[in-house]
Amino acid sequence: MSPLSLQVSEVWFLTGSQHLYGDDTLRQVQAHADEIVRGLNASGELPLPIRGRAILTTPDAITRTLREAGTDSSCAGVIVWMHTFSPAKMWISGLNSLRRPLLHFHTQFNRLIPWESIDMDFMNLNQSAHGDREFGFACTRLRLNRKVVVGHWADPAILPPMRNWMRAARAWHDWQGMRVARLGDNMRAVAVTEGDKVAAENRFGFSVDGYGVGDLACIQKDLTDEAVDALVGEYLDTYAVAPTLQPDGPRHRDLREAARIELALLTFLKERGCAAFTTTFEDLHGLRQLPGLAVQRLMAAGYGFAAEGDWKTAALLRAMKVMAADAPEGVSFMEDYTYHFDESGGQVLGSHMLEICPSISEGQPKLEIHPLGIGGKEDPVRLVFDCPAGAALNASLIDLGNRFRLVVNTVEALKPESPLPRLPVARTLWRPLPDLPTAAAAWILAGGAHHTGFTRALRAETLGDFAEMAGIEFLLIDETCRLPDLKDRLRWNDLYHHLAHGLGHT
Secondary structure, eight states: OOOOOOOOOEEEEEEEOOGGGOHHHHHHHHHHHHHHHHHHHHTSOOSSOEEEOOOBOSHHHHHHHHHHHHHOTTEEEEEEEESSOOOGGGGHHHHHTOOSOEEEEEOOSOSSOOTTTOOHHHHHHOOHHHHHHHHHHHHHHTTOOOEEEESOTTOGGGHHHHHHHHHHHHHHHHHTTOEEEEESOOOTTOSTTOOOHHHHHHHHSOEEEEEOHHHHHHHHHTOOHHHHHHHHHHHHHHSEEOGGGSTTSTTHHHHHHHHHHHHHHHHHHHHHTOSEEEEOTTOOTTOSSOOOHHHHHHHHTTOEEEETTOHHHHHHHHHHHHHTTTSSSOEEEEEEEEEEOOTTSOEEEEEOSSOOOGGGOSSOOEEEEOOOSSSSSOOOEEEEOOOOOEEEEEEEEEEOSSSEEEEEEEEEEEOOSSOOTTOOSOEEEEEESSOHHHHHHHHHHHTOOSEEEEESSOOHHHHHHHHHHHTOEEEEESTTOOHHHHHHHHHHHHHHHHHHHOSSOO
16 A cells, blocks of 8 residues: 655745845845755755745735745745845735745855955845844734744754744645545544534634445445455565464454455545544444554555544644654554553553554564454454654644644653563553653643644654644643643633634634
C-alpha cells in the first residue's frame, strides 16, 4: 500500500521595495532576492520548495500577488521580506486579502557591515533593518497572525524555525477541504470526543460526515479472494506473523478477515475522498472483528484516525502526519492508559485496545491475534510492538464551546525497565515534562483529552505555528510549567478570547 499522496505545494517568497531608489537599485534587489531563494532551496533542510516572485513595489502589484496566493492551490504560504524601505500603507489592501499563512523573514542580503567602503548608496540598498519594522507595524496594526524569523539568510540557525513553519503550513493547506469520515457516532456518553462540527469547518476548513458501518460491510462482501490473497501475502512478507495466523495455522481465517476489513476500509475512504476517519467498538454492524490491523496500516499510510468517534483527534492526527511527512519518525493515535508512580518523576504507559500506528515502532512489529474482551465480536488481529526512546510530544485538540484549544505536552519517551510479555497491544512509555504530577494536573486543568497524537517527529514549535495559522489557543506544558502560572494563563486566555471573539464560536 503506497502512502497517501500529499497535494504538491510550495511557498512563495515576496520581496518588498519601492521605485524611489531607481531602476539600478531595483535590479539589485531582485538579484539579491533570487540568490536568497536559491540559497534556501539549496540547503536541503526545508520541506517545501520556495518559489521566488517578482519584487513588489506598488500597492496594485502587492494586492494582486497576495490575492493570487490565496487562489493558487499550489501555494501553501508566503514568506515576505523587505529588502529596502517599502511603505506599509502599500501593503494594507493585499494583507487584508491574504488567505495563506504568513512568515515575516527579517533578514538582509549582506551579513556584515563593510566598514571601509560603506556609503549612502549601500545604506539605501540595504535597509531591511527599518524596512521590515515598517512592515511589521502594518501586520500588527492589522492584527495578523504570522511567524517572525530573524537572522541572516545563509545562517543555518534560521532553518529550523522556517522548517517548522513550513511543516505547519503544509498541514494547514491539507486541511482546507479535507473530509473526515465518522463511522458510527460518539461512543456511549463520552464527552471529549464530541464537538461542534459546523464551527470546526468554519475555523479549520475540514468537514466531518457520518456514515453507517453497514456501508463498509457491504463493500467487504464484494471483495475478491485474489485481492485478499495479495494483501495477506504482504502481511507475511512485512511482519513477524504468529504461527496461528500462518496459512497452515488454525487462525488464518481471522487474518484473511482482517485483510478484508482493510481492503474495504481503504476502498470506502478513497471513494469518499476522506483523509481521516473514526470508528467505535459500540457500532460494528456487519463486521466480524473490530478493525485493528486495518486501522494501524491505514494510519501508517498517512490517514488520520481516532477511536470512539473522536473526529477532532482524527483530524489532528492527519495534520500531524502531514507535518511529519518528511521526517523519519512517525505519528500515532495514542491514549494515556496507566501510570507508573516511581521516584524518577512518574511515567505513563500509552496504548489503546488495538489502534497504535506502526510508524512509531522500533523494529519489526509482530502480527498477532488475541481476545479483546469488549465489543462482542470475534478476536481481532493486531500489530504488537514497542517504541524507541527519545524526545516526543502528545497533542490534543479540544472544543471548549466558544473556541478550540490545542494542548501540547512535551515528553521523554523511555524504554520499559522490563519486557511486557502479557500485554497484547502496541505501546510506548514516556515521562511527561516537567514531571507526572505537574503535567497531569496541567493537562486536566486545560481540559486535554485522553486521546492524543503522539510523535517523536515534531517539536512543540510546529504545533504552535499550526495553532497560530488556525487562530486558536495554544497551550504548552513543558519543562518550565508551573501550576500557579498555568492557572493564571488559562484565566487570561479565557478573558482574551471572550473579548476578542465574543461568546460565539471562533
